[in-house]
Amino acid sequence: MKKLDAFEQDILSSYEAGELKxxxxxxxxxxxxxxxxxxxxxxxxxxxIRLSSPDLMDIQARALEEGIPYQTFIASILHKYAAGRxxxxxxxLPRHSTSPARKAAQAG
Numbered sequence: 001m002k003k004l005d006a007f008e009q010d011i012l013s014s015y016e017a018g019e020l021k022x023x024x025x026x027x028x029x030x031x032x033x034x035x036x037x038x039x040x041x042x043x044x045x046x047x048x049i050r051l052s053s054p055d056l057m058d059i060q061a062r063a064l065e066e067g068i069p070y071q072t073f074i075a076s077i078l079h080k081y082a083a084g085r086x087x088x089x090x091x092x093l094p095r096h097s098t099s100p101a102r103k104a105a106q107a108g
Contacts, residue, residue: 039079061093
């Protein structure tokens with residue numbers, strides 16, 4: 001068994017001392033979980049798309065930040081866009097674009 005870090009050891013100690021209590025999710029949370037599960041399970045169509053290498057690298061980096069496979073990340077983005085729930089946020093990683101305008105902006 002791997003050695004526990006301080007945070008994990010604290011959780012284990014609390015569990016063993018009976019300080020942790022199990023709770024049930026609310027009906028609202030259960031409904032959200034059920035909808036998300038249903039939406040993510042039903043995948044009955046396949047598509048093929050072509051992306052530039054820099055865009056794919058950026059997508060893979062973002063997926064890595066989220067801790068999910070990049071194909072799942074792309075599907076999630078498309079689902080949010082289709083549902084009208086996609087909101088733009090500032091990007092934290094440098095872009096790898098080959099656009100001359102973007103290269104000029106990054107250089108100076």
